[in-house]
Every structure is written in C-alpha cells, then in structure tokens.
Amino acid sequence: MNIGIPTEIKDNESRVALTPAGAAALTGAGHTVRVQRGAGVGSGFSDAEYVAAGAVLGDAAQAWDCDLVVKVKEPMAAEYGYLRGQMLFTYLHLAGVAPALTEALLASRTTGIGYETVRDAAGHLPLLAPMSAIAGNMAVAVGAWYLAKPHGGIGVQLGRVLGKPHGRVLVVGDGVVGQHAAASAAALGSEVIVYGIDADQGAALLKQLSANVSWRLSTPEAIAAELAQADLLVGAVLLPGARAPHVVSADMVRRMRPGTVIVDVSIDQGGCVETAHPTSHSDPVYPVHGVVHYCVTNMPGAYPRTATVALTQATLPYLKTLAAGGRAALFADPALAAGVNTMDGHVTYRAAAEALGLLARHRPLAQIAP
Numbered sequence: 001m002n003i004g005i006p007t008e009i010k011d012n013e014s015r016v017a018l019t020p021a022g023a024a025a026l027t028g029a030g031h032t033v034r035v036q037r038g039a040g041v042g043s044g045f046s047d048a049e050y051v052a053a054g055a056v057l058g059d060a061a062q063a064w065d066c067d068l069v070v071k072v073k074e075p076m077a078a079e080y081g082y083l084r085g086q087m088l089f090t091y092l093h094l095a096g097v098a099p100a101l102t103e104a105l106l107a108s109r110t111t112g113i114g115y116e117t118v119r120d121a122a123g124h125l126p127l128l129a130p131m132s133a134i135a136g137n138m139a140v141a142v143g144a145w146y147l148a149k150p151h152g153g154i155g156v157q158l159g160r161v162l163g164k165p166h167g168r169v170l171v172v173g174d175g176v177v178g179q180h181a182a183a184s185a186a187a188l189g190s191e192v193i194v195y196g197i198d199a200d201q202g203a204a205l206l207k208q209l210s211a212n213v214s215w216r217l218s219t220p221e222a223i224a225a226e227l228a229q230a231d232l233l234v235g236a237v238l239l240p241g242a243r244a245p246h247v248v249s250a251d252m253v254r255r256m257r258p259g260t261v262i263v264d265v266s267i268d269q270g271g272c273v274e275t276a277h278p279t280s281h282s283d284p285v286y287p288v289h290g291v292v293h294y295c296v297t298n299m300p301g302a303y304p305r306t307a308t309v310a311l312t313q314a315t316l317p318y319l320k321t322l323a324a325g326g327r328a329a330l331f332a333d334p335a336l337a338a339g340v341n342t343m344d345g346h347v348t349y350r351a352a353a354e355a356l357g358l359l360a361r362h363r364p365l366a367q368i369a370p
Contacts, residue, residue, distance in 0.1 A: 001323045002032045004066030005055075006082075007039040010073045012281035014042025014304035015311065017070040017090070020049040022312040022319075027054030031323050036063040043308040068323060072311065073298055074101055083108035089315070089322065091115045091131075092341050095243040095355035096269035096297075102356055105342040111327065116268075117241040117349060118318060118339035125240060127318070127339075129176050130310035132265075134300040136180025136236065139263040140169065140188070142299075143232040146261045146285060146292045153292060154259030156231045160189035165212065168229050171195065172218065172247055172272060173236030174205055177265045181234045186210045190231075195223060223248060227255040235264035237272035241341070242351035248273040250288075258290030267295040270355070331370045340365050 003026060005018050016039045018026075023033045033055040037047055047057055063069070064082035071090035074097055075083065085108055092114035094102050105112045115127035140158070147153035147167075158167035167190035171178045174196030185192045186209050195218035196202050202215035216222050227233070233256070237244050244266040253262070253275050266272040267279075275288040279295045281302060286293055300307040318336060322329050330336050330343075340348045346363035347353040353362035 001068055001326065002034065002066040003323060004063040004069045005033065005035045005039055006060055006063040006069065006071060006079075007036045008072050009076050009078065010298055010301070013073055013298050013301040015072040015301055015308045016040040016043050016045065016304075017072050017311070017315075018319075019043075019308060019312045020045055020053040020055075022316050023050055023055045024053035025316060025320065026323060029320065029324070032056065034058050034063050034066055036060050039063070040308075043304040045308075067326070070315075070319065072301075075104070080104040083110045085109045085111075087111045087113065087322070087327065089113045089115070089319065091268075093268045094341055094347075094349070094352040095241060096267070096271075099356050102342070102347065102352070102358065106345050106347070106361065109345050110342060111330070111340065111344075112342040113322075113330070113336065113339045114241065114341045114349070115315065115339070117341065118335050120335055127311075127314050130314050131300045131307060132176035133180045134303060134307055134310065135265045136177040136234075137184050138299050138302065139177070139181045139234045139236075139265050140184040140232070142284075142294055143169070143234065143261045143263045144188075146294060147231060147259075149259075152259065152285070152287070153261060154231065154257060158185060158188045158190045158232065165189045165191060167191070167231045168226075169193070169232045169234065170223070170226055170230045171234045171236055172223060173238065173266070174198075174201055174215065175236060175238050177238070178234070178236035179205060179208075181236060181265075182213055183209055185232070186213045193226060218247065220247070220249070220252075224252050224255060227252055228257070230256060231260050233260070233262045233273075235262065235266045235272040235276070237266045238269065239351065241349050243270040243355040244272045246272060246274040250274045253291055254289045256289070256291045259292070261292045261294065263294045265299065267297050271295060328370055331365070337365055343368055
C-alpha cells in the first residue's frame, strides 16, 4: 500500500504522524511510505532518517496522493483540496470542529478514521490516551504559568513553600487527562479536588495519588461550591466522538476570582466550559469575567518529540493492520471499525452526526458494503 505522511500545518503543530522507526516497520513489510520533505523536523527527525528507513521524500501533493494518508491533526481548509476519497487516519474530532471539515470529507467520499474513537477490546481509547496524558500533565504546567501576576494571573504559585501547601486545583473529569492533571498538581503539593461520575473509579484514583487529593461526585452544585476558592480549574470531560457537555456554566465562571485560570483540555470536542472557545499556541489565552482561559486545541504539539514518539508507539499496530488489509480491515477489525467516522459520503459515527446536526446523513458502518 502507498502511505503518505504530510507535514502538519496547524498553528505551531510540530508533531509528525510517524517516526523513522515506524516508517522502517512499514517499508519492511513491503509498503511504500511517502514523507513530505521536512515533515519530521519539528519533532527532531531529519529527512535523511526517513530515507534511511526506506521512505520516499516528496512534496505535499505527493504525500497526499496515496491510498492511506496518516496525520496528527485534522486537515486544515488549505488541505481540503487534497481529499479525493482515500483513507485518512488522524485525530478528526468532528464534533468539536467547524462543520466545513465534515462536509469536505463527505463531498470527497474520504474514509475518515479518527484516532479518538478507535477502541480496544476492553473498550478503552488507546490512540487518544497518550496525547491525553501529555495534555493532562501540561494543563497544570500552563495553568501555573498563567497564574503568575506578569502573565495576567492572581499571583498564586502552585506548590509547597517551606512545607506549606499553596494553590487549590479543581479537575473536572477523572479520565486519562484528569488523572494526569491531578497527579501533576498533587506532586507540586497543591490541594486537588477531582470530580467524576463513577465512585469506583474515584476510589481507585485516590489509591494512586497522595493525601492532598480528594474525589467528589460531579454535580453542578458540587463544582459551584468550590469555585470561589479555586485558583486553577482543569476541564477534562470526554464523551468519545461527541461534543463535550458544558459542565461549567458561564454563571459558575463568574464565581471565580479575577486572575484565576481555566485550562479546558476538552476544547477539541467543543469544550466543557461554557465560556471556552478554541485558541492557538500563537494566541493561547483570553479573559472572561477576569478569569484567564487557556483553550489551545493542539496542546501536545508544544512537546512534539515526546508526543510523536508516544503517538507512533500507539498507532503503529493499527496502522500495520490497516496497511495490510486496506478498506476490508475496517470491517474485519472491531477496533478500527469503531474509528471510522466517515465513509462513502456518510457520517458513520452517530455521536458526531448528532453533534453536527447531520443525522440525515448518518449511516452505520454495518450498513455500508465492504
């Protein structure tokens, strides 16, 4: 199979979809890998390393002109013209982005396979997990940065000063993002409250973390009760493939003190804070009611080397299956089947269709001919 690896063009997106080692694994299996020149430079991988791995270098058009295109982030508007019905394997987040991308995928009859909805046998999201972990760690780091007075914050440092804890962090959601955010904040020494909906999962989380972490059932009343004392709020709510619900309302944000910080990691799927809207690494924050909002849609892109290596480790087994089996693999492999969001001009992932108001164009994968 011909596999294309284009350069990412989203704002400050330096990740690449495949490491040279991953390329070698695919070329060694008899596949052709076309890498756009310079695609890996931002992650520290030179063109020469890809050539040594057996890949072929080319321009953007050649990287896109393949049976299977593998990316990190969703195609930008400037790339829609490259869509021609091939298979596209990347983070799509259709429910959280502008409908124009979905329309472009449907019009071109592109088979869009979203990393974020691929499920393993246990029902987990193995291709979302590594980036969620990085974003969770990062949420506390950037939150701490913007809490500094010179950066518009209230001036509270998260951590311990001569043994005394400082900072109060609320984490809404206890999945991978929430767990990593809570662990990072707890390691600094701040007081951490995590909100979730599964008491058993909450109990398991508390066994892993330190005594300065507490878990509470997520309700509007429970969250609102703590907001006036919070210094940092991390939004970490996920409904796989669907638009994130607004669990933190605009009225709740008004209860926070000026200079406190919100980091909404759920922004890829529309955001779980009502006052959140997408931002970029070039222009990452804005204030609402005096509260600093950080809502960058490609947070792990700030750490491209770590993110690219982790992403390739997660995606490569699925990529090998897809490259070997082609379209048929999407019907034969349940994990990949769960990842299919668009095919043959239809939205195949129902939650995305509902979020976009496209139920009339929804057709389950099972109703499409292999």
